[in-house]
Amino acid sequence: MPDFDTGTGRIMAIYAIALGIGYILSGVIEVFGGAGMVPGDIFGGLALFVIAATYITGVPGLLNGEHGGLSFLMGGLLLSAVFGVLYILAIGADGLEYIIGAAETLSISIRPEIWLFLVSLPLAYQVWKLTREVTW
Amino acid sequence: MNEYSGEDLEVVFPERRYEAIAKIMETAVRVRKERKWTFTDILDHVFLHRVLGIPIFLALLYAVFQFTFAISAPFSDMIDLSFGWLGSLAGANISNPMLASFVADGVCAGLGSVLVFIPPIFILFFALAILEDSGYLARAAFVMDRAMYKLGLHGRSFIPLITGFGCNIPAIMATRSIENENDRIITILVNPLMSCSARLPVYVLLAGVIFSTSYVAGAAVFSMYVLGIALAVMSALVFRKTLFRGKPAPFVLELPRYAVPGLKSVTLHMWERGKWFLIKAGTFIFAVVIVAWALSTFPWAATAGGELIENSYIAMFGHVIEPLFRPFGWNWQSAVALFFGFLAKEAVVGTFGALLGAEGEGVNIALANAHWFTPLSGFAYMVFVLIYFPCVATIGVMLKELRPRWVLFAAMYTLILAFVVASLVMAIGHLAGLA
Numbered sequence: 323m324p325d326f327d328t329g330t331g332r333i334m335a336i337y338a339i340a341l342g343i344g345y346i347l348s349g350v351i352e353v354f355g356g357a358g359m360v361p362g363d364i365f366g367g368l369a370l371f372v373i374a375a376t377y378i379t380g381v382p383g384l385l386n387g388e389h390g391g392l393s394f395l396m397g398g399l400l401l402s403a404v405f406g407v408l409y410i411l412a413i414g415a416d417g418l419e420y421i422i423g424a425a426e427t428l429s430i431s432i433r434p435e436i437w438l439f440l441v442s443l444p445l446a447y448q449v450w451k452l453t454r455e456v457t458w
Numbered sequence: 459m460n461e462y463s464g465e466d467l468e469v470v471f472p473e474r475r476y477e478a479i480a481k482i483m484e485t486a487v488r489v490r491k492e493r494k495w496t497f498t499d500i501l502d503h504v505f506l507h508r509v510l511g512i513p514i515f516l517a518l519l520y521a522v523f524q525f526t527f528a529i530s531a532p533f534s535d536m537i538d539l540s541f542g543w544l545g546s547l548a549g550a551n552i553s554n555p556m557l558a559s560f561v562a563d564g565v566c567a568g569l570g571s572v573l574v575f576i577p578p579i580f581i582l583f584f585a586l587a588i589l590e591d592s593g594y595l596a597r598a599a600f601v602m603d604r605a606m607y608k609l610g611l612h613g614r615s616f617i618p619l620i621t622g623f624g625c626n627i628p629a630i631m632a633t634r635s636i637e638n639e640n641d642r643i644i645t646i647l648v649n650p651l652m653s654c655s656a657r658l659p660v661y662v663l664l665a666g667v668i669f670s671t672s673y674v675a676g677a678a679v680f681s682m683y684v685l686g687i688a689l690a691v692m693s694a695l696v697f698r699k700t701l702f703r704g705k706p707a708p709f710v711l712e713l714p715r716y717a718v719p720g721l722k723s724v725t726l727h728m729w730e731r732g733k734w735f736l737i738k739a740g741t742f743i744f745a746v747v748i749v750a751w752a753l754s755t756f757p758w759a760a761t762a763g764g765e766l767i768e769n770s771y772i773a774m775f776g777h778v779i780e781p782l783f784r785p786f787g788w789n790w791q792s793a794v795a796l797f798f799g800f801l802a803k804e805a806v807v808g809t810f811g812a813l814l815g816a817e818g819e820g821v822n823i824a825l826a827n828a829h830w831f832t833p834l835s836g837f838a839y840m841v842f843v844l845i846y847f848p849c850v851a852t853i854g855v856m857l858k859e860l861r862p863r864w865v866l867f868a869a870m871y872t873l874i875l876a877f878v879v880a881s882l883v884m885a886i887g888h889l890a891g892l893a
Contacts, residue, residue, distance in 0.1 A: 325495070363673040365680055366524075369517040376510055389495050390503055397504030401514065404521050412528035424535035458497045458715055 324387025326452055331391065335384035337445045338377040338395055341402070341438065345374035348434035360434055370435070373401045392452065399446050406439020498593075498715045505594065511601035518594070520680055522585040527662070527676040530577035537577070541570025542820060555763050559755060563815055568747025568808050572739050575659035575804065580732045582655055583624060587727035591719035595620065600711055607705075609691040610698025611648075612641035614711075619645070619690065622652030623683070624731050626852045629654075630859055640702040646859055647697060647868050648690040650848035653683050655735070656803035660843045663807050667826045668836035678837065682844050689845065689875065738802065742851075746801050747808035750794075754812050767813060786842070786880055787835035800847050834887040838880045846876035 324331070351360040352367030377398040383391020409431075419425040505514060545566035552558035589595045599616040606616060614636050622629035629649050636642040653661075661682050665675035698704075753772035755761055760769040767773055775797075776790030783793045791813045799806040807821065816824035825831075831839060847869055848856065856865045 361671070361673050363677060365520050365677045366673065369520050372510070372513040372517040376504060376514065379507075379510060380504075389500065393500045393503035396500055397510075397514070400501075401517060404518065408521055408525050408528070411525070415529050415532050418532035419535060422532060422535060422539070424532065424539070453497070453500070456495065456497055456500070458717060 325389045326387050326392070328385070328387040330448070330452070331384040331387040334395060334445065334448060335381045335391070337448075338381055338384060338398065341398070341442055341445070342374040342377040342381075344434070344438050344441070345370045345377070348438065349374065352434075359432055361431065366433075366435075369401075369405065373398055373405070376401060392449065395445070396449060396453075399442055399449060402435075402439045402442045403446075405435040406442075409433045409435045496715075501716050502597065502713070505597050506601055511597075512605065515598045515601055516684075518589070519683070522582070522589070523680045523683065524676050525585050526578050526582040526658075527679060530581045533577035534574040537574045538570065538820065541566050541573070545570065556758065559763055560751070563755070563812065564748050564751035567811050567816065568751055569739070569744055570811070572659065572743050572747065572804050572808050572811075575662065575807070576732075576735065576739075578658055578662060579655045579735050580728055582658065583728040583731045584724060586620075586624065587724040587731075588719045590727065591717065591723055593714045593716040596711065596713050600713065603711075606691070609695045611644065611691065611694045612636055612638065615641065615645040615694075618649060619652050619687075622649045622654060624655055625734060626650055626652065626654050626848060627855045628731075630852065630855050633859070640704065643860065643864060644694050644697050644702055646856060647864065647871075648693045650852060650868065650872055651686050651690040651693065651845065653686040653844055654803070656849065657682070657843055659804050659807045660799070661840050663810070663822060663825065664831065664836045664840050666822050668831055668833040678840070682840055685841065685879075686844055689879070693871070693875070739804070743802050743804050743808060746798055746805040747812060750798055750805070750809045750812040772813070786838050786884055787832065788839060789830055792830060792839060796842065796846070799843060799849075801850050803843065803849055806843060834884065834892045838883040838887070841883050842876045842880040844876075845879055846873050848872065 348360060349367040349370030351357050352363045352370060354362075354367075356362035376394055380391040380394025380398065383389075383393075384395060385391070413430055413432075413436075416425065416429055416431075420428040505511060507514075545562040548561040548566060549558050552561060586595075589598070595617075598620070599614075602616050606612070611619075615633070618629045618632040618636075621632050626649050629652065630646050633642050633645045633649070636645060658679070661679045662675075665678040669675040669678055750772065753775070754767050754770045755763070756771060757769070761767060772794055773790065776794040779793045779797065780788075780790040783796070791810070794813070795806045795809040798809045810825060811821045814821060814824040814828060853865060853869065856868060860868075
């Protein structure tokens with residue numbers, strides 16, 4: 323017997339696959355030196371692969387409506403939030419440097435970690451609805 | 459008893475205890491419905507995963523160092539601007555040139571160049587406190603145990619090793635929780651390879667100078683921590699296979715529930731661990747930078763009041779030890795900074811400040827303009843600082859915990875390892891055309 327509605331699980335699985343692909347593509351670009359808005363960052367790229375793997379590992383469980391699948395989805399969302407918030411704070415720090423006069427120009431780098439985090443928020447809301455009753 | 463029972467009692471006792479608890483629970487506690495799935499179950503399912511557990515831990519560790527590096531920069535700049543203003547104020551208003559040099563170049567420049575690292579150190583401790591208070595750090599110990607056991611380290615060694623990222627002194631004291639003497643000695647011997655926060659200022663300074671983008675600099679700093687862990691586990695494996703034959707004792711750990719970390723608790727943890735840096739900066743490091751200033755300024759007449767450092771006592775000493783480091787492309791100033799780094803690792807930065815006549819973030823600019831390091835030689839220097847000699851205070855604690863011969867062994871093997879690994883970095887860099 324599934325732990326939650328398999329229809330919802332299917333939608334979340336598709337979302338998780340899309341996010342996983344997004345993280346893999348961004349990771350590849352970061353590892354191989356960056357392009358456009360995506361900077362070159364080997365370790366950052368590897369971290370994106372880890373997030374992608376976390377999302378994708380949970381897909382079979384989500385399709386079957388199992389708690390196990392939800393675990394990987396929550397793990398992926400947590401990692402997305404950690405990296406997304408990290409680089410949003412980094413933008414704030416760059417802005418502060420500019421305000422105090424330590425930096426000559428204001429450079430705003432909207433890394434893929436930020437927009438992938440923002441894209442993951444509707445999924446996070448869906449997971450929150452499913453886990454509202456869960457205790458620590 | 460182990461031999462008699464044929465089982466390891468350190469494992470058997472907790473197992474029997476939990477079996478007894480489970481039996482009592484069955485009879486004494488009435489469960490109305492099926493046990494509910496909790497957040498702790500949900501998160502443990504992924505964070506303790508056999509395959510993903512370690513990569514997730516490494517990804518989070520990387521986030522911690524990026525957080526430290528990116529967020530601290532404006533706060534360091536504020537401290538730098540304050541000390542720069544104080545230094546120029548002292549230089550302009552003190553008529554006695556020797557006193558003016560002491561206040562501006564010794565006190566303000568020396569202390570300022572160390573205090574700019576308060577933000578990264580406190581932010582690093584803040585991030586580690588979040589991981590600890592959330593209950594994740596205990597999970598990290600758990601996921602690392604399998605790998606650590608294979609590499610000859612006890613699972614309980616993980617907490618002292620992670621503590622070593624903050625400071626090797628409490629980390630070495632924390633090894634007292636390891637009951638098996640051989641496991642404890644191995645953990646202490648490899649602990650200085652865990653990159654303590656005193657080394658962070660050196661990495662931040664050099665990575666900022668030799669790499670143009672902050673992401674690459676952040677990755678270079680992170681690589682020091684990864685290299686430290688790799689060398690620690692490799693050294694432990696070698697020690698286990700040669701000096702301390704046998705298997706590590708089994709590891710039993712009770713995992714706490716996950717929790718949302720409270721701001722007050724995290725801030726208190728950060729302060730408890732970070733305040734030693736303020737104390738050390740105000741006492742020991744301050745004394746070291748004053749000695750570095752005096753040695754780089756005297757004889758007063760010969761150096762024209764610190765203007766001609768080539769004629770100073772520190773230059774004479776630097777030229778004596780420079781040949782040891784010449785193969786790495788490091789000049790006498792860099793060699794002298796390593797010498798003072800033996801007293802306290804942060805003093806490497808203070809010494810650069812004194813030798814360059816710069817303070818705070820100005821040391822970055824002065825060091826970049828001096829062209830003392832290429833990216834390769836600078837990276838090799840970071841590697842050397844990571845590995846060579848534990849600092850004096852760490853040696854002192856090791857002497858309390860180990861026999862003197864082991865302390866001497868730790869000092870010698872880290873020094874030899876530093877030369878070997880830095881040479882390898884240079885050789886690989888030359889072969890890769892990075893020279």
